[in-house]
Amino acid sequence: MLRSLLAAASALTLAACVAGPPPEIATPVPVLPAEFLYEPDTATAADLADLLPLRDPAFDTLAAQGLAGSPTLAEAAARIEQARAGADRAGAERLPRIGANASVTGQRINPAQFGGALPPGISIDTEQVTYAANLTAGWDPDIFGRLRAQQRAALARVDAASATARGVRIALIAEIAATVIDWRTLSAREAELQDDLASAEELARLAGVRERAGIAPGFDRVRAESAASSSRSRLAALESERVRLVGRLVTLTAQPASQVRAALLQGPAPSEASPVPAALPSSLLVNRPDILVAAANLAAEDAELAATARRRFPVFDLSAALGLLAFSPGDLFDSDSIVGSLVAAVAAPLVDFGRIEAEIAGAAAAKRAAYEAYRNAVFTGLGDAEAGYGLVASADAEAVAAAREANQLQRAARLANTRYEAGLSDFLTVLEARRAADASGERAAAAAGRADRARVILWQALGGGDLP
Numbered sequence: 300m301l302r303s304l305l306a307a308a309s310a311l312t313l314a315a316c317v318a319g320p321p322p323e324i325a326t327p328v329p330v331l332p333a334e335f336l337y338e339p340d341t342a343t344a345a346d347l348a349d350l351l352p353l354r355d356p357a358f359d360t361l362a363a364q365g366l367a368g369s370p371t372l373a374e375a376a377a378r379i380e381q382a383r384a385g386a387d388r389a390g391a392e393r394l395p396r397i398g399a400n401a402s403v404t405g406q407r408i409n410p411a412q413f414g415g416a417l418p419p420g421i422s423i424d425t426e427q428v429t430y431a432a433n434l435t436a437g438w439d440p441d442i443f444g445r446l447r448a449q450q451r452a453a454l455a456r457v458d459a460a461s462a463t464a465r466g467v468r469i470a471l472i473a474e475i476a477a478t479v480i481d482w483r484t485l486s487a488r489e490a491e492l493q494d495d496l497a498s499a500e501e502l503a504r505l506a507g508v509r510e511r512a513g514i515a516p517g518f519d520r521v522r523a524e525s526a527a528s529s530s531r532s533r534l535a536a537l538e539s540e541r542v543r544l545v546g547r548l549v550t551l552t553a554q555p556a557s558q559v560r561a562a563l564l565q566g567p568a569p570s571e572a573s574p575v576p577a578a579l580p581s582s583l584l585v586n587r588p589d590i591l592v593a594a595a596n597l598a599a600e601d602a603e604l605a606a607t608a609r610r611r612f613p614v615f616d617l618s619a620a621l622g623l624l625a626f627s628p629g630d631l632f633d634s635d636s637i638v639g640s641l642v643a644a645v646a647a648p649l650v651d652f653g654r655i656e657a658e659i660a661g662a663a664a665a666k667r668a669a670y671e672a673y674r675n676a677v678f679t680g681l682g683d684a685e686a687g688y689g690l691v692a693s694a695d696a697e698a699v700a701a702a703r704e705a706n707q708l709q710r711a712a713r714l715a716n717t718r719y720e721a722g723l724s725d726f727l728t729v730l731e732a733r734r735a736a737d738a739s740g741e742r743a744a745a746a747a748g749r750a751d752r753a754r755v756i757l758w759q760a761l762g763g764g765d766l767p
Contacts, residue, residue, distance in 0.1 A: 322663045324604075326597060326670045329677045331580040337689035338577065345576040347764030350754040351476050356566040358479045361552055361559065365475050368553040372471065375464035382453070382460040389453035393446045395438040404429045433622030440615055448606035455599035459592050466588030469763035475551050476755045482544050482563050484748025485537050488741050492534045495737035498712070499527035502733060506726065522730055530737065572698075572750055575691055578761050583680040586762025593669070593676035600669040604662040610655050613647035680760070687757035694750040701746035705739040712736035 352358045366372065406427045441447060503523035548559045584590055618641075625636040648655060715732035718724035758764065 322604075322659070324663060324666050324670065326601075326666075326673070328584070329674050331583075331677070331681060333580070335578070335580060335685055335688050337685050337692065339575055339688065339692050341575070343574045343576060345574040347576050347578070347758060347761055349573045349576070350758040351472070352479060352483075352751065352755075355479060355483070357482070357563045358476055360562040360565060361475050361479060361548060361554075362472055364554050364558075364562075365471050365552040366468065369471055369551065370553060371467050372464070375460075375467045379457065379460045379464055382457040386450065386453035386457050389446070389450040393439075393441055393450065395436055398435045399433065400435070401432040402430075404431070427626065429624060429626055430628055431622060431624045433620050435618070435620045437616060437618040440617065442615055443609045443612040445606050445609035445612070445614075448602045448609060452599045452602035452606065455595045455602060459595035459599065462588045462591035462595060465763075466592065469588060469759060471551060472763070473755050473759040475548065476758075477752055478544050478547050478551070479563070480748055480751045480755065482541070484745060484751075485540055485544070487744035487747065489534065489537055491740035491744050492530050492537075492737075495740065496527055496530040496534065498733060498737070499523060499530055502716075502729065503527055505720075522726075526730065526734060526737070533741070572695065572747075573754060575688070575754075575757070576761075578684070580681055580684070583684060583762060584677070586764070587676070587680040588762070590673070590676045590680050593673040597666070597669040597673045600662070600666040604659070604666050607655075607658050607662040610658070611648065613645050616642075616644045616646070618642045618644070680762075683760035684757075687753070687760035690753040691750070691757050694746070694753040698743070698746040698750040701739070701743040705736070705743040708732070708736040708739045 406429070408425045408427070439446065503520055503526075506520040506523045545556050545559050545563070548554075548563075549556050552559060584594075619639070621637075621639040623632065623636045624638045625633065630636055712729075712732040712735070715724055715729045719726060719729040
């Protein structure tokens, strides 16, 4: 009988092992260029974090509040704990299972089930109560590595969740920085508009004096007052933008609006743009959270494919039980009540009509999809970094040109006003020069803000670097 069982087990093992290895799916690292095309020649070895407005007290305060209280970060942290719990469960599956149980069982037997009358001298107790207590143990030795592959997949999911949380943190800091920069840009635009308003009011006052003196028509005063009204309307429009920025920061930091606005009113903004750091395209593979997430998901799918393929092989299970069995409570601890068992079992698929092969094909397709997602993340990062460098260069050039234009137009406006006061120019020339100068100052402030914002975009595109 034992030989028959061994022969059957060997047949099952051989039948399960005839399947070939899992499909090989190549996942080479995408080839990246040696350097960024749009990286400026003046790129320095500055720290990547310097691209953020770290010297701005409003950013320091709001970033700290956001990192401490953001609901999105708390959710990402919970996802990490969930993934770790899954990894702990996968690791525990490789360890023995030990349990205990106890029972009291009552049973009533019908003597008629044994046929006719029993032989003389033999009787059957028709009611019986048994008392039992057992220690049980079981273990899958995982000879073919299915459980090990599942544990690798679970650990890769932890890496993916951790990288996702880092990406959420980087996105949060980048958006807070961009919003603070927008607030500072509004303040700079407001200062320019206040200067414009003061100049327009002075021009209107001068036109009014000349009108009352009878040396200029009243139309000059009206045109000067309309220029002042234009500056006032642009100033009023800034408040709606401020309200929108405060509301966005309330969402990002989970702080009340009054506290957010108080933080924004802290201290002056940095006066000069930060230098642009040098970087290599290959650094994206270890710095960009989305690429790290895609790489971890690819590793998880690879392990899942290996685990699925190992379902074709036999599963060995060792189990044992040691306990007590008695028919009265007083006999429970007698030596005759000790019972036990030791079992070694093997189970393997023999004919499943392609079920496992279909699961393997599905796992292989999932791995191919994960690889393409990884390639997409790599080239998305490369494109973002190239665009980030190019955006900084163009925004810096725009800011320099806008500042130069504003200085020239302000000088032209002053000269036109001087000529007007000396009677060498008409009022229309002064008014047009003043309008051009007014618009240029606000444009220069907005261009400087876009240059600062471009640095935040580049910081995020390069992977964020060391977080503050």
